[in-house]
Amino acid sequence: MVSQLTLGERQGALCILLLLAACGLLMLGAGQNDPLGVHGGIVMLFGVLLIFVVISGYFAPEPGTDAAGRYYDDPSKVGIVLAMLWAVAGFFIGDWVAWLLVYPEMTFDAAWSSFGRLRPVHTTSVIFGFGGNALIATSFHVLQRTTRARLPDQLSPWFVLLGYNLFCLLAVSGYLIGITQSKEYAEPEWYADIWLVVVWVVYFLIYMRTLARRKEPHIYVANWYYMAFILVVAILHIVNNLAIPVSFAGAKSYSLFAGVQDAMTQWWYGHNAVAFFLTAGFLGMMYYYLPKRADRPIFSYRLSIISFWGITFMYMWAGSHHLHYTALPQWVQTLGMTFSVMLLVPSWASAGNALMTLNGAWHKVRDDATLRFMMMAAIFYGISTFEGSFMAIRPVNSLSHYTDWTIGHVHAGAMGWVALITFGSFYAVVPWLWKREAMYSARLVEVHFWFALAGTLVYVFAMWNSGITQGLMWRTYSEGGTLTYSFIDSLVAMHPYYFARAVGGLLFLIGALVGGYNIWMTIRTAEGVKPEVLADLPAPAAARQASTGR
Amino acid sequence: MFGLHYKLERKAVGLVLAVIVAASIGGLVEIAPLFTIDETVEEAPDMRLYTPLELAGRNIYIREGCYACHSQMIRTLQDEVERYGPFSLAVESRYDHPMLWGSKRTGPDLARIGDKYSDQWQVAHLIDPRAVVPESKMPAYAWLARTPLETENFGAHLDALRIVGVPYTDEMIASASSDALGQATPDGPRAAGVAQRYGDATQIRLFDGDAATVTEMDALVAYLQILGRLTDAATASTAANVE
Numbered sequence: 001m002v003s004q005l006t007l008g009e010r011q012g013a014l015c016i017l018l019l020l021a022a023c024g025l026l027m028l029g030a031g032q033n034d035p036l037g038v039h040g041g042i043v044m045l046f047g048v049l050l051i052f053v054v055i056s057g058y059f060a061p062e063p064g065t066d067a068a069g070r071y072y073d074d075p076s077k078v079g080i081v082l083a084m085l086w087a088v089a090g091f092f093i094g095d096w097v098a099w100l101l102v103y104p105e106m107t108f109d110a111a112w113s114s115f116g117r118l119r120p121v122h123t124t125s126v127i128f129g130f131g132g133n134a135l136i137a138t139s140f141h142v143l144q145r146t147t148r149a150r151l152p153d154q155l156s157p158w159f160v161l162l163g164y165n166l167f168c169l170l171a172v173s174g175y176l177i178g179i180t181q182s183k184e185y186a187e188p189e190w191y192a193d194i195w196l197v198v199v200w201v202v203y204f205l206i207y208m209r210t211l212a213r214r215k216e217p218h219i220y221v222a223n224w225y226y227m228a229f230i231l232v233v234a235i236l237h238i239v240n241n242l243a244i245p246v247s248f249a250g251a252k253s254y255s256l257f258a259g260v261q262d263a264m265t266q267w268w269y270g271h272n273a274v275a276f277f278l279t280a281g282f283l284g285m286m287y288y289y290l291p292k293r294a295d296r297p298i299f300s301y302r303l304s305i306i307s308f309w310g311i312t313f314m315y316m317w318a319g320s321h322h323l324h325y326t327a328l329p330q331w332v333q334t335l336g337m338t339f340s341v342m343l344l345v346p347s348w349a350s351a352g353n354a355l356m357t358l359n360g361a362w363h364k365v366r367d368d369a370t371l372r373f374m375m376m377a378a379i380f381y382g383i384s385t386f387e388g389s390f391m392a393i394r395p396v397n398s399l400s401h402y403t404d405w406t407i408g409h410v411h412a413g414a415m416g417w418v419a420l421i422t423f424g425s426f427y428a429v430v431p432w433l434w435k436r437e438a439m440y441s442a443r444l445v446e447v448h449f450w451f452a453l454a455g456t457l458v459y460v461f462a463m464w465n466s467g468i469t470q471g472l473m474w475r476t477y478s479e480g481g482t483l484t485y486s487f488i489d490s491l492v493a494m495h496p497y498y499f500a501r502a503v504g505g506l507l508f509l510i511g512a513l514v515g516g517y518n519i520w521m522t523i524r525t526a527e528g529v530k531p532e533v534l535a536d537l538p539a540p541a542a543a544r545q546a547s548t549g550r
Numbered sequence: 551m552f553g554l555h556y557k558l559e560r561k562a563v564g565l566v567l568a569v570i571v572a573a574s575i576g577g578l579v580e581i582a583p584l585f586t587i588d589e590t591v592e593e594a595p596d597m598r599l600y601t602p603l604e605l606a607g608r609n610i611y612i613r614e615g616c617y618a619c620h621s622q623m624i625r626t627l628q629d630e631v632e633r634y635g636p637f638s639l640a641v642e643s644r645y646d647h648p649m650l651w652g653s654k655r656t657g658p659d660l661a662r663i664g665d666k667y668s669d670q671w672q673v674a675h676l677i678d679p680r681a682v683v684p685e686s687k688m689p690a691y692a693w694l695a696r697t698p699l700e701t702e703n704f705g706a707h708l709d710a711l712r713i714v715g716v717p718y719t720d721e722m723i724a725s726a727s728s729d730a731l732g733q734a735t736p737d738g739p740r741a742a743g744v745a746q747r748y749g750d751a752t753q754i755r756l757f758d759g760d761a762a763t764v765t766e767m768d769a770l771v772a773y774l775q776i777l778g779r780l781t782d783a784a785t786a787s788t789a790a791n792v793e
Contacts, residue, residue, distance in 0.1 A: 115689050116614045219559045250703075254647040257714075259643035260649070268581060309555070313576070316573050317580060403654075
């Protein structure tokens with residue numbers, strides 16, 4: 001890793017890490033009587049550990065000039081490994097909290113182990129740990145291939161990848177020791193939020209600098225989506241996390257917004273975290289890896305344009321459908337519902353575009369589980385965007401809101417769409433990155449596919465059943481005109497579904513473990529190493545090699 | 551439309567600006583007016599502020615992630631009003647930084663849980679939910695009763711809240727730590743000041759039944775007992791508008 005950095009970059013890395021360790025020490029000192037001190041310790045350790053890594057490779061010879069003639073893939077490789085680690089951890093915690101709803105006694109009389117603290121550990125590990133690392137890793141890979149330009153330098157991609165993982169680490173460790181803003185999917189406190197902004201600006205600059213060096217006149221569709229993901233997540237993150245810290249020596253802060261304005265800001269953020277983190281970024285992934293793996297061009301360029309601008313414009317209006325029948329003014333609710341329904345058009349444009357791209361390659365979908373992962377992801381994307389538009393309709397929402405139906409919907413999207421497209425893309429990109437003929441075991445990819453699909457279906461069906469049952473029981477009236485069921489009656493009725501859900505989650509976790517093993521063995525096994533291919537080099541080097549006839 | 555896009559996709563900066571503009575409109579139209587249109591938040595002259603102890607309880611509620619399973623937002627639906635009470639008004643959470651409306655009811659809504667159960671019930675339920683409600687899925691929070699409440703820099707908390715718009719007075723900020731202890735020790739010297747600063751209706755009592763120490767249990771129960779009781783505005787407007 002370090003040997004690929006120039007001497008100047010190694011020195012730069014040491015400076016940044018020393019600064020980071022010093023910040024950690026400062027937080028540790030200032031926050032002695034506060035959970036902030038624990039985070040100071042984590043930041044300092046993180047910095048010191050990486051200082052050792054850099055020093056251990058500091059005196060290695062510098063990379064030769066021919067390195068510039070290759071794509072820089074080390075950060076993508078590490079990002080993929082990190083994504084799989086977060087996936088396993090996040091799925092495990094998710095299944096753990098699912099079992100907590102079946103057997104609520106498993107909390108050891110300790111603060112950290114209750115559902116309320118563990119649930120954000122699950123959501124953050126999966127969305128930001130697994131999803132975020134997958135996005136960063138694949139975006140660097142796709143960006144270089146579609147621009148035919150190498151990343152601008154070797155240091156900033158590491159800053160983004162490792163800095164981002166530090167943010168994730170601060171987030172999940174914080175929940176366990178009681179640090180949270182309570183804003184769903186934006187729980188980390190002010191200092192972690194500021195750190196993420198710094199990381200994100202560098203991420204954006206890498207994108208712009210690489211695009212500026214591109215050898216292709218057009219920016220490929222996958223990059224539109226990755227760009228929208230980076231830009232809009234920055235806007236959402238900054239606005240929703242505006243807060244006043246109680247003190248710079250403490251973790252706690254108070255949100256700038258209150259009540260109804262805060263609710264609207266939060267769900268403007270929350271729904272668009274879904275739109276731009278969990279949709280736009282992963283559409284970028286889909287628009288590159290699916291046609292590549294299927295060896296077919298994208299079905300329709302115009303559909304992808306309609307879809308892109310539709311999603312970018314309309315999603316930002318949809319957040320208020322989380323607040324139907326609440327104290328939010330009705331005009332905002334109505335706008336949110338209207339745009340949510342209209343969103344079906346650009347969403348299905350992308351899902352349809354993906355599936356139509358597979359026309360003529362269906363025999364490959366049958367034989368190749370990697371491509372089948374991607375196809376199934378597109379189908380789940382279509383299903384869950386339809387479901388989302390449907391649930392955003394006010395009367396439907398009166399039944400579904402506050403129930404497990406929402407949880408089922410989210411997991412149809414997260415497991416069926418986000419995770420499946422990621423696993424499919426990983427199985428495609430891992431052999432390319434590590435220069436292998438194929439994955440270690442095609443059969444294990446097949447095994448993973450069926451575990452993942454079975455787990456998703458069991459999970460989603462369980463939650464559909466429990467959610468609709470719950471919603472109906474809450475509004476059932478007896479002939480005498482009184483409510484038939486107490487709240488606890490509805491909770492008792494959930495028990496079998498909660499059990500089924502935990503089993504579904506377990507299947508999905510087993511699938512991810514199989515996938516992790518397969519990826520690890522592909523990396524470890526030296527057999528089937530392929531020589532460099534001309535097509536996978538940046539433009540000038542490829543041209544040079546072609547002209548010298550190598 | 552396609553022609554414009556064809557130009558944009560060859561210019562990185564143009565694409566970036568176009569994405570920012572397209573993505574900003576929705577938020578500007580839906581969020582900005584909420585700060586300027588007066589009808590968004592109702593008038594409630596009787597609205598009172600959270601006492602330091604209740605605020606501490608609220609922070610514990612946040613810290614433990616209670617909002618993951620309990621909403622605090624009764625919708626304008628008949629069954630909700632009959633089950634939980636008058637539907638929630640915007641004004642009731644106007645001092646809630648952040649709001650805790652929630653998004654999921656694994657447990658029941660808590661917007662009007664205040665005074666619905668006794669302190670003893672709340673404490674027993676938090677210590678061992680299944681001793682009180684055998685079918686409950688709630689985690690046990692017995693350790694709250696063993697953890698003394700940290701009251702050192704309460705003034706700084708009130709001060710931060712004043713910056714974001716909660717009208718705490720200088721006097722409230724100065725005596726915040728003392729008031730936090732005073733509200734949970736009714737026979738102590740600090741109790742009188744609490745009622746004087748936050749109103750006679752303030753609940754000043756031994757919330758967890760233990761006079762020896764003010765614990766996190768005291769704070770959380772004090773908070774639960776005030777939920778839905780900061781103003782009577784919702785009861786006054788009642789079920790007239792139920793859909």
